[in-house]
Amino acid sequence: MTQTTGNQRTGARSTGVRTEGIGTTGPAVCFTAAVKTFGRAGRTVRAVDGIDLTIERGETVALLGRNGAGKSTTIGLLLGLDTPDSGTVRLLGRTPDRAVRAGLVGAMLQEGRPIPRVTVRELITFVASTYPRPLPVDEALALAGMTAFADRRIDKLSGGQTQRVRFAVALAGAPELIVLDEPTAALDVEARRAFWDSMRSFARRGNTVLFSTHHLEEADENADRIVVVGRGRILADGTGDTIRRAAGGSLVSIDLADRPADGLELLPGVVGVDVRGGRALLRTDDPDATVVELARIGAVRGIRVDGGTLEDAFLALTSPEAAGTDTKESVR
Amino acid sequence: MTAYILLEIRRTLRDTTFLVFGTGMPVLMYLLFTNLGGGGDHDEWKAYSMVGMAAYGALASAMAIGTGIASDKSLGWLQQLRITPLAPGRAVTGRAISGSVTVLPTILAVLLAGALGNGVRMAAWQWIALVLLLWAGALPFTLLGIGNGYRLTPQATGVVNVACLMGLAIVGGLWFPITEFPQWLRSIGEFTPAYGFAELGRSVVAEHAPAAGAPAVLAGWLLLFGGYAVFSYRRSARTA
Numbered sequence: 001m002t003q004t005t006g007n008q009r010t011g012a013r014s015t016g017v018r019t020e021g022i023g024t025t026g027p028a029v030c031f032t033a034a035v036k037t038f039g040r041a042g043r044t045v046r047a048v049d050g051i052d053l054t055i056e057r058g059e060t061v062a063l064l065g066r067n068g069a070g071k072s073t074t075i076g077l078l079l080g081l082d083t084p085d086s087g088t089v090r091l092l093g094r095t096p097d098r099a100v101r102a103g104l105v106g107a108m109l110q111e112g113r114p115i116p117r118v119t120v121r122e123l124i125t126f127v128a129s130t131y132p133r134p135l136p137v138d139e140a141l142a143l144a145g146m147t148a149f150a151d152r153r154i155d156k157l158s159g160g161q162t163q164r165v166r167f168a169v170a171l172a173g174a175p176e177l178i179v180l181d182e183p184t185a186a187l188d189v190e191a192r193r194a195f196w197d198s199m200r201s202f203a204r205r206g207n208t209v210l211f212s213t214h215h216l217e218e219a220d221e222n223a224d225r226i227v228v229v230g231r232g233r234i235l236a237d238g239t240g241d242t243i244r245r246a247a248g249g250s251l252v253s254i255d256l257a258d259r260p261a262d263g264l265e266l267l268p269g270v271v272g273v274d275v276r277g278g279r280a281l282l283r284t285d286d287p288d289a290t291v292v293e294l295a296r297i298g299a300v301r302g303i304r305v306d307g308g309t310l311e312d313a314f315l316a317l318t319s320p321e322a323a324g325t326d327t328k329e330s331v332r
Numbered sequence: 333m334t335a336y337i338l339l340e341i342r343r344t345l346r347d348t349t350f351l352v353f354g355t356g357m358p359v360l361m362y363l364l365f366t367n368l369g370g371g372g373d374h375d376e377w378k379a380y381s382m383v384g385m386a387a388y389g390a391l392a393s394a395m396a397i398g399t400g401i402a403s404d405k406s407l408g409w410l411q412q413l414r415i416t417p418l419a420p421g422r423a424v425t426g427r428a429i430s431g432s433v434t435v436l437p438t439i440l441a442v443l444l445a446g447a448l449g450n451g452v453r454m455a456a457w458q459w460i461a462l463v464l465l466l467w468a469g470a471l472p473f474t475l476l477g478i479g480n481g482y483r484l485t486p487q488a489t490g491v492v493n494v495a496c497l498m499g500l501a502i503v504g505g506l507w508f509p510i511t512e513f514p515q516w517l518r519s520i521g522e523f524t525p526a527y528g529f530a531e532l533g534r535s536v537v538a539e540h541a542p543a544a545g546a547p548a549v550l551a552g553w554l555l556l557f558g559g560y561a562v563f564s565y566r567r568s569a570r571t572a
Contacts, residue, residue, distance in 0.1 A: 114407070130418045169412065
Protein backbone atom coordinates (compact mmCIF):
# COMPACT_ATOMS: atom_id res chain seq x y z
CA MET A 1 0.00 0.00 0.00
CA THR A 2 1.66 3.14 -1.18
CA GLN A 3 -0.29 5.67 0.84
CA THR A 4 2.45 8.22 1.23
CA THR A 5 3.47 8.83 -2.33
CA GLY A 6 1.36 11.40 -4.05
CA ASN A 7 2.20 10.79 -7.68
CA GLN A 8 -0.09 8.01 -8.78
CA ARG A 9 -2.38 10.17 -10.79
CA THR A 10 -2.49 7.86 -13.77
CA GLY A 11 -4.17 5.14 -11.73
CA ALA A 12 -6.81 7.46 -10.36
CA ARG A 13 -7.79 8.83 -13.73
CA SER A 14 -9.39 5.66 -14.95
CA THR A 15 -11.55 5.09 -11.87
CA GLY A 16 -14.24 7.44 -13.00
CA VAL A 17 -16.30 10.40 -11.96
CA ARG A 18 -15.48 10.82 -8.30
CA THR A 19 -11.73 11.07 -8.63
CA GLU A 20 -11.60 12.73 -12.01
CA GLY A 21 -9.52 15.85 -11.82
CA ILE A 22 -8.94 15.45 -8.10
CA GLY A 23 -6.00 13.10 -8.51
CA THR A 24 -6.32 11.41 -5.14
CA THR A 25 -4.29 8.36 -4.33
CA GLY A 26 -3.99 5.88 -1.52
CA PRO A 27 -6.55 4.66 0.96
CA ALA A 28 -9.21 6.97 2.38
CA VAL A 29 -7.52 7.10 5.77
CA CYS A 30 -4.08 5.99 6.88
CA PHE A 31 -2.68 6.44 10.40
CA THR A 32 0.91 5.32 10.95
CA ALA A 33 2.06 5.11 14.58
CA ALA A 34 0.22 8.32 15.41
CA VAL A 35 0.74 9.71 18.91
CA LYS A 36 -0.88 12.75 20.49
CA THR A 37 -0.16 13.92 24.01
CA PHE A 38 -2.06 16.64 25.81
CA GLY A 39 -1.14 18.64 28.87
CA ARG A 40 2.07 20.37 29.70
CA ALA A 41 4.95 20.37 32.14
CA GLY A 42 4.55 17.45 34.45
CA ARG A 43 1.11 16.05 33.84
CA THR A 44 0.53 14.66 30.39
CA VAL A 45 -2.11 12.37 28.96
CA ARG A 46 -1.46 10.27 25.88
CA ALA A 47 -4.85 10.65 24.26
CA VAL A 48 -3.69 8.78 21.16
CA ASP A 49 -0.96 6.28 21.87
CA GLY A 50 0.35 4.78 18.68
CA ILE A 51 -2.53 4.19 16.28
CA ASP A 52 -2.07 2.31 13.02
CA LEU A 53 -5.22 2.26 10.95
CA THR A 54 -6.00 2.00 7.27
CA ILE A 55 -9.49 2.55 5.90
CA GLU A 56 -10.10 1.75 2.25
CA ARG A 57 -12.37 3.84 0.08
CA GLY A 58 -16.03 2.97 0.25
CA GLU A 59 -15.83 1.40 3.70
CA THR A 60 -18.15 2.37 6.53
CA VAL A 61 -16.15 2.11 9.72
CA ALA A 62 -17.18 2.61 13.34
CA LEU A 63 -14.72 3.88 15.91
CA LEU A 64 -16.05 2.29 19.06
CA GLY A 65 -14.92 3.19 22.54
CA ARG A 66 -15.94 4.53 25.92
CA ASN A 67 -15.86 8.19 26.75
CA GLY A 68 -12.25 9.31 26.98
CA ALA A 69 -10.97 6.39 24.91
CA GLY A 70 -9.34 8.73 22.42
CA LYS A 71 -12.01 8.76 19.72
CA SER A 72 -12.36 12.51 19.45
CA THR A 73 -8.62 13.07 19.49
CA THR A 74 -8.23 10.51 16.73
CA ILE A 75 -10.82 12.42 14.72
CA GLY A 76 -9.11 15.73 15.54
CA LEU A 77 -5.87 14.33 14.07
CA LEU A 78 -7.74 12.96 11.10
CA LEU A 79 -9.19 16.36 10.26
CA GLY A 80 -5.99 18.26 10.85
CA LEU A 81 -7.44 20.17 13.81
CA ASP A 82 -4.50 18.81 15.79
CA THR A 83 -1.15 17.58 14.57
CA PRO A 84 0.34 14.32 15.86
CA ASP A 85 3.42 14.52 18.11
CA SER A 86 4.85 11.64 16.12
CA GLY A 87 3.70 9.35 13.36
CA THR A 88 1.74 10.39 10.29
CA VAL A 89 -1.86 10.80 9.21
CA ARG A 90 -2.81 10.74 5.52
CA LEU A 91 -6.20 11.20 3.91
CA LEU A 92 -6.52 10.09 0.31
CA GLY A 93 -2.77 10.28 -0.03
CA ARG A 94 -2.27 13.77 1.36
CA THR A 95 -1.94 15.56 4.65
CA PRO A 96 -5.22 16.24 6.48
CA ASP A 97 -4.81 19.98 5.88
CA ARG A 98 -4.49 19.54 2.12
CA ALA A 99 -7.30 17.02 1.94
CA VAL A 100 -9.60 19.43 3.78
CA ARG A 101 -8.52 22.33 1.59
CA ALA A 102 -9.17 20.26 -1.53
CA GLY A 103 -12.74 19.64 -0.40
CA LEU A 104 -12.34 15.88 -0.02
CA VAL A 105 -13.58 15.76 3.57
CA GLY A 106 -16.80 16.64 5.32
CA ALA A 107 -17.28 16.32 9.05
CA MET A 108 -19.77 16.55 11.82
CA LEU A 109 -18.03 17.44 15.05
CA GLN A 110 -19.17 16.46 18.49
CA GLU A 111 -19.01 19.96 19.95
CA GLY A 112 -20.96 21.71 17.23
CA ARG A 113 -23.96 23.69 18.44
CA PRO A 114 -26.14 25.82 16.18
CA ILE A 115 -24.94 29.33 15.44
CA PRO A 116 -27.59 31.98 15.93
CA ARG A 117 -29.49 34.01 13.31
CA VAL A 118 -29.05 31.80 10.25
CA THR A 119 -31.56 29.60 8.45
CA VAL A 120 -30.84 26.00 7.56
CA ARG A 121 -30.77 26.76 3.85
CA GLU A 122 -28.43 29.74 4.27
CA LEU A 123 -25.96 27.67 6.24
CA ILE A 124 -25.97 24.72 3.84
CA THR A 125 -25.72 27.02 0.83
CA PHE A 126 -22.66 28.66 2.33
CA VAL A 127 -20.92 25.40 3.24
CA ALA A 128 -21.65 23.92 -0.19
CA SER A 129 -20.20 27.02 -1.85
CA THR A 130 -16.80 26.41 -0.26
CA TYR A 131 -16.45 22.99 -1.97
CA PRO A 132 -15.38 22.52 -5.59
CA ARG A 133 -18.16 20.05 -6.52
CA PRO A 134 -20.93 20.27 -3.93
CA LEU A 135 -24.27 18.50 -3.84
CA PRO A 136 -27.20 20.63 -4.94
CA VAL A 137 -28.45 22.27 -1.73
CA ASP A 138 -31.91 20.72 -2.04
CA GLU A 139 -30.37 17.29 -2.38
CA ALA A 140 -28.23 17.76 0.71
CA LEU A 141 -31.28 18.92 2.65
CA ALA A 142 -33.30 15.95 1.42
CA LEU A 143 -30.58 13.44 2.31
CA ALA A 144 -30.46 14.82 5.83
CA GLY A 145 -34.26 14.92 6.02
CA MET A 146 -34.34 18.68 6.52
CA THR A 147 -36.35 19.79 3.49
CA ALA A 148 -39.36 20.75 5.59
CA PHE A 149 -37.27 22.92 7.89
CA ALA A 150 -35.07 24.58 5.27
CA ASP A 151 -36.23 28.10 6.06
CA ARG A 152 -36.21 27.79 9.84
CA ARG A 153 -33.47 29.42 11.86
CA ILE A 154 -31.15 26.75 13.19
CA ASP A 155 -31.08 28.14 16.72
CA LYS A 156 -34.85 27.54 16.85
CA LEU A 157 -34.70 23.81 16.01
CA SER A 158 -34.98 20.79 18.29
CA GLY A 159 -31.95 18.71 19.27
CA GLY A 160 -32.66 16.02 16.70
CA GLN A 161 -33.19 18.55 13.93
CA THR A 162 -29.97 20.36 14.86
CA GLN A 163 -28.11 17.09 14.60
CA ARG A 164 -29.51 16.62 11.09
CA VAL A 165 -28.43 20.10 10.12
CA ARG A 166 -24.91 19.20 11.17
CA PHE A 167 -25.16 16.06 9.08
CA ALA A 168 -26.28 18.17 6.13
CA VAL A 169 -23.25 20.42 6.74
CA ALA A 170 -20.97 17.38 6.62
CA LEU A 171 -22.33 16.08 3.32
CA ALA A 172 -23.15 19.38 1.57
CA GLY A 173 -19.82 19.45 -0.23
CA ALA A 174 -20.21 15.89 -1.59
CA PRO A 175 -16.90 14.90 0.02
CA GLU A 176 -15.23 11.54 -0.63
CA LEU A 177 -14.78 10.96 3.08
CA ILE A 178 -17.29 11.87 5.73
CA VAL A 179 -16.38 11.86 9.41
CA LEU A 180 -19.05 11.84 12.12
CA ASP A 181 -18.01 12.26 15.76
CA GLU A 182 -20.69 10.74 18.02
CA PRO A 183 -23.42 11.67 15.55
CA THR A 184 -26.34 10.34 17.56
CA ALA A 185 -25.38 11.50 21.04
CA ALA A 186 -28.46 12.96 22.74
CA LEU A 187 -30.93 11.71 20.13
CA ASP A 188 -34.04 9.73 21.00
CA VAL A 189 -34.64 6.31 19.49
CA GLU A 190 -36.72 7.50 16.58
CA ALA A 191 -34.40 10.35 15.64
CA ARG A 192 -31.51 7.93 15.86
CA ARG A 193 -33.12 5.50 13.45
CA ALA A 194 -33.94 8.29 11.01
CA PHE A 195 -30.38 9.52 11.23
CA TRP A 196 -28.85 6.15 10.40
CA ASP A 197 -31.24 5.74 7.47
CA SER A 198 -29.88 9.02 6.11
CA MET A 199 -26.32 7.97 6.77
CA ARG A 200 -26.72 4.66 4.98
CA SER A 201 -28.21 6.25 1.91
CA PHE A 202 -25.20 8.55 1.80
CA ALA A 203 -22.77 5.64 2.21
CA ARG A 204 -24.49 3.72 -0.58
CA ARG A 205 -23.30 6.35 -3.02
CA GLY A 206 -19.84 4.88 -2.65
CA ASN A 207 -18.55 7.32 -0.05
CA THR A 208 -16.25 6.42 2.79
CA VAL A 209 -17.82 6.96 6.19
CA LEU A 210 -16.06 6.97 9.54
CA PHE A 211 -18.17 7.50 12.65
CA SER A 212 -17.42 7.27 16.33
CA THR A 213 -19.84 5.97 18.89
CA HIS A 214 -20.04 4.34 22.29
CA HIS A 215 -23.20 2.47 21.32
CA LEU A 216 -22.39 -1.07 20.34
CA GLU A 217 -25.60 -1.77 18.48
CA GLU A 218 -25.03 1.31 16.36
CA ALA A 219 -21.59 0.18 15.41
CA ASP A 220 -22.78 -3.36 14.72
CA GLU A 221 -25.80 -2.33 12.67
CA ASN A 222 -24.34 0.52 10.66
CA ALA A 223 -20.69 -0.26 9.99
CA ASP A 224 -18.94 -2.82 7.80
CA ARG A 225 -16.10 -2.84 10.23
CA ILE A 226 -15.62 -1.91 13.87
CA VAL A 227 -12.43 -0.50 15.31
CA VAL A 228 -12.44 -0.70 19.10
CA VAL A 229 -10.31 1.96 20.78
CA GLY A 230 -9.38 2.30 24.42
CA ARG A 231 -6.70 4.25 26.23
CA GLY A 232 -5.57 5.74 22.96
CA ARG A 233 -4.91 2.42 21.25
CA ILE A 234 -6.69 0.10 18.88
CA LEU A 235 -7.86 -2.91 20.89
CA ALA A 236 -9.67 -4.81 18.16
CA ASP A 237 -10.46 -4.33 14.52
CA GLY A 238 -12.89 -6.31 12.38
CA THR A 239 -16.54 -7.18 11.90
CA GLY A 240 -18.86 -7.53 14.88
CA ASP A 241 -18.37 -11.31 14.80
CA THR A 242 -14.60 -11.09 14.74
CA ILE A 243 -14.66 -8.86 17.76
CA ARG A 244 -17.06 -11.11 19.66
CA ARG A 245 -14.66 -13.97 19.10
CA ALA A 246 -11.56 -11.95 19.91
CA ALA A 247 -12.87 -11.12 23.35
CA GLY A 248 -13.99 -14.64 24.24
CA GLY A 249 -17.39 -15.45 22.84
CA SER A 250 -19.55 -16.51 25.79
CA LEU A 251 -20.03 -15.87 29.45
CA VAL A 252 -20.42 -18.73 31.93
CA SER A 253 -21.27 -17.72 35.48
CA ILE A 254 -21.57 -19.70 38.72
CA ASP A 255 -22.20 -19.06 42.40
CA LEU A 256 -18.89 -19.43 44.16
CA ALA A 257 -20.51 -20.48 47.48
CA ASP A 258 -17.38 -19.72 49.51
CA ARG A 259 -15.20 -21.66 47.14
CA PRO A 260 -12.07 -19.71 46.15
CA ALA A 261 -11.95 -18.38 42.63
CA ASP A 262 -8.32 -19.42 42.25
CA GLY A 263 -7.62 -21.67 39.34
CA LEU A 264 -10.84 -20.94 37.45
CA GLU A 265 -8.85 -19.09 34.80
CA LEU A 266 -7.08 -22.37 34.02
CA LEU A 267 -10.26 -24.18 32.95
CA PRO A 268 -10.56 -25.11 29.29
CA GLY A 269 -11.72 -22.31 27.05
CA VAL A 270 -11.61 -19.65 29.76
CA VAL A 271 -9.96 -16.40 28.72
CA GLY A 272 -10.95 -14.19 31.64
CA VAL A 273 -12.38 -14.33 35.14
CA ASP A 274 -14.30 -11.68 37.00
CA VAL A 275 -15.69 -12.06 40.52
CA ARG A 276 -18.73 -9.98 41.44
CA GLY A 277 -20.95 -10.37 44.48
CA GLY A 278 -20.09 -14.00 45.13
CA ARG A 279 -20.45 -14.99 41.49
CA ALA A 280 -17.63 -15.85 39.15
CA LEU A 281 -18.04 -14.69 35.58
CA LEU A 282 -15.96 -16.73 33.17
CA ARG A 283 -15.39 -15.44 29.69
CA THR A 284 -14.83 -18.38 27.43
CA ASP A 285 -14.35 -19.12 23.79
CA ASP A 286 -15.48 -22.73 24.28
CA PRO A 287 -18.47 -22.71 26.63
CA ASP A 288 -19.16 -26.45 26.26
CA ALA A 289 -15.71 -27.47 27.43
CA THR A 290 -15.85 -24.97 30.25
CA VAL A 291 -19.22 -26.24 31.52
CA VAL A 292 -18.13 -29.87 31.34
CA GLU A 293 -15.06 -29.13 33.40
CA LEU A 294 -17.07 -27.10 35.93
CA ALA A 295 -19.41 -30.07 36.31
CA ARG A 296 -16.44 -32.38 36.85
CA ILE A 297 -15.15 -30.28 39.74
CA GLY A 298 -18.68 -29.82 41.10
CA ALA A 299 -18.85 -26.07 40.67
CA VAL A 300 -22.23 -25.78 39.02
CA ARG A 301 -24.36 -23.99 41.59
CA GLY A 302 -26.53 -21.37 39.82
CA ILE A 303 -24.73 -21.99 36.55
CA ARG A 304 -25.70 -19.78 33.62
CA VAL A 305 -24.42 -19.64 30.09
CA ASP A 306 -24.94 -16.45 28.13
CA GLY A 307 -24.32 -16.23 24.44
CA GLY A 308 -21.59 -13.77 23.78
CA THR A 309 -23.06 -10.40 23.04
CA LEU A 310 -21.01 -7.75 21.42
CA GLU A 311 -21.49 -5.79 24.61
CA ASP A 312 -19.68 -8.46 26.64
CA ALA A 313 -16.91 -8.41 24.11
CA PHE A 314 -16.71 -4.65 24.26
CA LEU A 315 -16.64 -4.58 28.05
CA ALA A 316 -14.00 -7.30 28.09
CA LEU A 317 -11.81 -5.46 25.62
CA THR A 318 -12.08 -2.05 27.22
CA SER A 319 -12.16 -2.94 30.92
CA PRO A 320 -9.30 -1.43 32.90
CA GLU A 321 -8.10 -4.91 33.93
CA ALA A 322 -7.50 -5.76 30.31
CA ALA A 323 -4.79 -3.15 30.29
CA GLY A 324 -2.98 -4.46 33.33
CA THR A 325 -1.37 -1.65 35.25
CA ASP A 326 -0.82 0.58 32.26
CA THR A 327 -2.81 3.77 32.86
CA LYS A 328 -1.33 6.02 30.21
CA GLU A 329 -0.66 8.78 32.65
CA SER A 330 2.77 9.78 33.71
CA VAL A 331 3.71 12.22 36.42
CA ARG A 332 7.14 13.65 36.03
CA MET B 333 -15.27 34.02 0.35
CA THR B 334 -18.19 36.12 -0.93
CA ALA B 335 -20.62 33.53 0.38
CA TYR B 336 -18.95 33.69 3.78
CA ILE B 337 -19.13 37.49 3.83
CA LEU B 338 -22.82 37.39 2.96
CA LEU B 339 -23.53 34.77 5.60
CA GLU B 340 -21.84 36.80 8.33
CA ILE B 341 -23.44 40.06 7.20
CA ARG B 342 -26.86 38.44 7.39
CA ARG B 343 -26.15 37.23 10.88
CA THR B 344 -24.97 40.68 11.97
CA LEU B 345 -27.90 42.55 10.46
CA ARG B 346 -30.31 40.26 12.31
CA ASP B 347 -28.74 41.22 15.64
CA THR B 348 -30.78 44.37 16.15
CA THR B 349 -29.62 45.06 19.70
CA PHE B 350 -25.97 44.98 18.65
CA LEU B 351 -26.67 47.36 15.77
CA VAL B 352 -28.80 49.82 17.71
CA PHE B 353 -26.44 50.13 20.66
CA GLY B 354 -23.26 49.97 18.62
CA THR B 355 -24.49 52.81 16.46
CA GLY B 356 -26.41 54.72 19.09
CA MET B 357 -23.76 55.04 21.80
CA PRO B 358 -21.20 57.14 19.88
CA VAL B 359 -23.98 59.40 18.58
CA LEU B 360 -25.28 59.96 22.07
CA MET B 361 -21.79 60.65 23.41
CA TYR B 362 -21.06 63.07 20.62
CA LEU B 363 -24.26 65.05 21.14
CA LEU B 364 -23.72 65.13 24.90
CA PHE B 365 -20.09 66.23 24.70
CA THR B 366 -20.71 68.95 22.17
CA ASN B 367 -23.88 70.39 23.71
CA LEU B 368 -23.64 69.91 27.48
CA GLY B 369 -20.01 70.59 28.19
CA GLY B 370 -20.23 74.22 27.18
CA GLY B 371 -16.90 73.51 25.53
CA GLY B 372 -17.57 76.14 22.97
CA ASP B 373 -19.83 77.00 20.13
CA HIS B 374 -17.02 77.19 17.62
CA ASP B 375 -17.75 75.29 14.49
CA GLU B 376 -14.20 74.05 14.49
CA TRP B 377 -14.65 72.22 17.80
CA LYS B 378 -17.87 70.66 16.60
CA ALA B 379 -16.24 69.42 13.41
CA TYR B 380 -13.16 68.10 15.21
CA SER B 381 -15.11 66.41 17.95
CA MET B 382 -17.40 64.96 15.32
CA VAL B 383 -14.44 63.37 13.56
CA GLY B 384 -12.98 62.26 16.87
CA MET B 385 -16.20 60.63 17.97
CA ALA B 386 -16.84 59.04 14.59
CA ALA B 387 -13.30 57.65 14.76
CA TYR B 388 -13.76 56.42 18.30
CA GLY B 389 -17.17 54.90 17.45
CA ALA B 390 -15.70 53.19 14.41
CA LEU B 391 -12.92 51.70 16.53
CA ALA B 392 -15.32 50.61 19.24
CA SER B 393 -17.65 48.83 16.83
CA ALA B 394 -14.70 47.38 14.90
CA MET B 395 -13.31 45.80 18.04
CA ALA B 396 -16.71 44.73 19.37
CA ILE B 397 -16.89 42.16 16.54
CA GLY B 398 -14.38 40.07 18.45
CA THR B 399 -16.88 39.17 21.16
CA GLY B 400 -19.23 37.61 18.62
CA ILE B 401 -16.35 35.61 17.22
CA ALA B 402 -15.41 34.30 20.64
CA SER B 403 -18.96 33.05 21.17
CA ASP B 404 -18.94 31.46 17.72
CA LYS B 405 -15.84 29.62 18.82
CA SER B 406 -17.52 28.38 21.99
CA LEU B 407 -20.33 26.99 19.80
CA GLY B 408 -17.82 25.01 17.77
CA TRP B 409 -18.53 27.06 14.65
CA LEU B 410 -14.89 27.98 14.09
CA GLN B 411 -13.87 24.32 14.11
CA GLN B 412 -16.64 23.53 11.67
CA LEU B 413 -15.50 26.41 9.48
CA ARG B 414 -11.92 25.21 9.70
CA ILE B 415 -12.82 21.84 8.17
CA THR B 416 -14.48 23.41 5.16
CA PRO B 417 -12.12 24.11 2.25
CA LEU B 418 -12.22 27.85 3.08
CA ALA B 419 -8.56 28.85 3.57
CA PRO B 420 -7.69 30.54 6.89
CA GLY B 421 -6.55 33.75 5.18
CA ARG B 422 -9.85 34.02 3.34
CA ALA B 423 -11.89 33.16 6.41
CA VAL B 424 -10.23 35.96 8.38
CA THR B 425 -10.43 38.48 5.52
CA GLY B 426 -14.07 37.61 4.95
CA ARG B 427 -14.87 38.03 8.63
CA ALA B 428 -13.09 41.39 8.76
CA ILE B 429 -14.97 42.66 5.72
CA SER B 430 -18.33 41.43 6.97
CA GLY B 431 -17.52 43.03 10.32
CA SER B 432 -17.17 46.37 8.56
CA VAL B 433 -20.90 46.52 7.97
CA THR B 434 -21.39 47.47 11.60
CA VAL B 435 -18.60 50.06 11.43
CA LEU B 436 -20.18 51.95 8.55
CA PRO B 437 -23.50 52.82 10.22
CA THR B 438 -21.64 54.07 13.29
CA ILE B 439 -19.59 56.48 11.19
CA LEU B 440 -22.62 57.60 9.20
CA ALA B 441 -24.73 58.14 12.31
CA VAL B 442 -22.15 60.37 14.03
CA LEU B 443 -21.54 62.39 10.87
CA LEU B 444 -25.28 62.75 10.35
CA ALA B 445 -25.69 63.94 13.93
CA GLY B 446 -22.90 66.43 13.31
CA ALA B 447 -24.44 67.74 10.11
CA LEU B 448 -28.08 67.84 11.20
CA GLY B 449 -27.84 68.27 14.96
CA ASN B 450 -24.78 70.47 15.31
CA GLY B 451 -24.77 72.18 11.96
CA VAL B 452 -21.27 71.11 10.90
CA ARG B 453 -20.64 72.32 7.34
CA MET B 454 -18.06 70.81 5.00
CA ALA B 455 -17.63 70.36 1.26
CA ALA B 456 -19.23 67.28 -0.30
CA TRP B 457 -15.84 65.69 -1.06
CA GLN B 458 -14.88 66.08 2.58
CA TRP B 459 -17.92 64.16 3.80
CA ILE B 460 -17.33 61.37 1.30
CA ALA B 461 -13.61 61.18 1.97
CA LEU B 462 -14.24 61.15 5.71
CA VAL B 463 -16.66 58.22 5.49
CA LEU B 464 -14.41 56.17 3.24
CA LEU B 465 -11.17 56.87 5.12
CA LEU B 466 -12.64 56.16 8.53
CA TRP B 467 -14.30 53.03 7.23
CA ALA B 468 -11.19 51.60 5.61
CA GLY B 469 -8.94 52.85 8.40
CA ALA B 470 -10.90 50.84 10.96
CA LEU B 471 -9.86 47.53 9.34
CA PRO B 472 -6.64 47.04 11.34
CA PHE B 473 -8.65 47.39 14.54
CA THR B 474 -11.24 44.93 13.29
CA LEU B 475 -8.43 42.44 12.71
CA LEU B 476 -7.02 43.01 16.19
CA GLY B 477 -10.48 42.57 17.70
CA ILE B 478 -11.24 39.35 15.83
CA GLY B 479 -7.71 38.05 16.46
CA ASN B 480 -8.42 38.35 20.18
CA GLY B 481 -11.82 36.76 19.63
CA TYR B 482 -10.23 33.71 17.99
CA ARG B 483 -7.99 33.19 21.03
CA LEU B 484 -10.05 34.10 24.07
CA THR B 485 -13.36 33.31 25.75
CA PRO B 486 -16.27 35.69 25.05
CA GLN B 487 -15.91 37.38 28.46
CA ALA B 488 -12.15 37.78 28.16
CA THR B 489 -12.47 39.09 24.60
CA GLY B 490 -14.83 41.84 25.74
CA VAL B 491 -12.49 42.99 28.50
CA VAL B 492 -9.28 42.68 26.50
CA ASN B 493 -10.75 44.49 23.51
CA VAL B 494 -11.96 47.38 25.65
CA ALA B 495 -8.50 47.58 27.24
CA CYS B 496 -6.84 47.56 23.79
CA LEU B 497 -9.25 50.20 22.57
CA MET B 498 -8.62 52.51 25.56
CA GLY B 499 -4.88 51.99 25.44
CA LEU B 500 -4.65 52.64 21.71
CA ALA B 501 -7.00 55.61 21.90
CA ILE B 502 -4.98 57.28 24.67
CA VAL B 503 -1.51 56.59 23.27
CA GLY B 504 -2.71 57.53 19.78
CA GLY B 505 -3.97 60.90 20.99
CA LEU B 506 -7.68 60.35 20.39
CA TRP B 507 -8.54 61.67 23.85
CA PHE B 508 -5.75 64.14 24.63
CA PRO B 509 -3.76 65.78 21.85
CA ILE B 510 -0.48 63.99 21.31
CA THR B 511 1.32 67.34 21.37
CA GLU B 512 0.81 67.48 25.15
CA PHE B 513 2.70 64.20 25.69
CA PRO B 514 6.31 64.03 26.87
CA GLN B 515 8.61 63.70 23.88
CA TRP B 516 9.37 59.97 24.28
CA LEU B 517 5.69 59.04 24.50
CA ARG B 518 4.92 61.31 21.62
CA SER B 519 7.42 59.54 19.35
CA ILE B 520 5.86 56.22 20.28
CA GLY B 521 2.36 57.59 19.87
CA GLU B 522 2.99 58.68 16.32
CA PHE B 523 3.60 55.09 15.33
CA THR B 524 0.49 53.68 16.94
CA PRO B 525 -2.48 52.70 14.78
CA ALA B 526 -5.03 55.01 16.42
CA TYR B 527 -2.83 58.04 15.73
CA GLY B 528 -2.57 57.19 12.04
CA PHE B 529 -6.28 56.54 11.96
CA ALA B 530 -7.22 59.88 13.55
CA GLU B 531 -4.71 61.66 11.34
CA LEU B 532 -6.66 60.48 8.28
CA GLY B 533 -9.83 62.10 9.62
CA ARG B 534 -8.17 65.30 10.83
CA SER B 535 -6.44 65.86 7.52
CA VAL B 536 -9.79 65.82 5.73
CA VAL B 537 -11.28 68.43 8.06
CA ALA B 538 -8.16 70.58 7.77
CA GLU B 539 -8.25 70.14 3.98
CA HIS B 540 -4.71 68.89 3.58
CA ALA B 541 -3.24 65.55 2.63
CA PRO B 542 -2.55 63.32 5.65
CA ALA B 543 1.02 63.34 6.98
CA ALA B 544 2.93 61.04 4.68
CA GLY B 545 3.66 58.51 7.41
CA ALA B 546 0.09 57.97 8.57
CA PRO B 547 -1.22 55.71 5.78
CA ALA B 548 2.03 53.75 5.79
CA VAL B 549 1.87 53.25 9.56
CA LEU B 550 -1.74 52.14 9.27
CA ALA B 551 -0.92 49.73 6.45
CA GLY B 552 1.86 48.26 8.58
CA TRP B 553 -0.56 47.66 11.44
CA LEU B 554 -3.07 46.18 9.01
CA LEU B 555 -0.51 43.54 8.00
CA LEU B 556 0.60 42.89 11.54
CA PHE B 557 -2.90 42.52 13.00
CA GLY B 558 -3.97 40.55 9.93
CA GLY B 559 -1.14 38.08 10.51
CA TYR B 560 -2.07 37.89 14.18
CA ALA B 561 -5.72 37.16 13.30
CA VAL B 562 -4.84 34.40 10.82
CA PHE B 563 -2.42 32.82 13.28
CA SER B 564 -5.06 32.93 16.01
CA TYR B 565 -7.70 31.50 13.69
CA ARG B 566 -5.51 28.53 12.85
CA ARG B 567 -4.93 27.86 16.53
CA SER B 568 -8.56 28.30 17.45
CA ALA B 569 -9.57 24.97 15.91
CA ARG B 570 -7.31 22.90 18.17
CA THR B 571 -9.20 20.51 20.35
CA ALA B 572 -7.09 21.05 23.47
